[in-house]
Amino acid sequence: MSRGKRPAIQLTIIGKLGTMGCHRGHHIGETFDYDTDRGKICPMALHCAFPYVDILRYGGQLPGQPEGEAEFCCSDADVALVFKAKIIE
Structure with missing residues (x-):
């Protein structure tokens, strides 16, 4: 997929809340390219x-987050x- 002028976004698992393991098998330290x-x-x-990727790609910044980065949680209870x-230059 061609990105055109959109910046690349890297997603990294940096922590977890709760005692169970991920149902999909993901773990802390995994890194993904959002597009590929x-x-x-x-x-x-x-x-x-x-929504976080969209905000970063179009020049937005989240309060309390470093420029070009956003932390969020998945919705698995x-x-x-x-x-x-994170935007990758």
């Missing part, structure tokens, strides 16, 4: 990632994985 690794990432996590979305 979509088939490898849990659909629930992708659904949660989209049993184990919410913490992700960092």
Whole structure:
């Protein structure tokens, strides 16, 4: 997929909330390219990632987050994985 002028976004699992393991088998330290690794990432996590990726790609910044980065959790109530979305230059 051609990115055109959109910046690349890297998603990294940086933590987890809860005691269970991820139902999809993800673990802390995994890194994904938002555009090319979509088939490898849990659909629930992708659904949660989209607004943050959109904000970063179009020049927005989230309060309290470093420029070009956004942290968020997936929506799995049993184990919410913490992700960092980051613009890759």
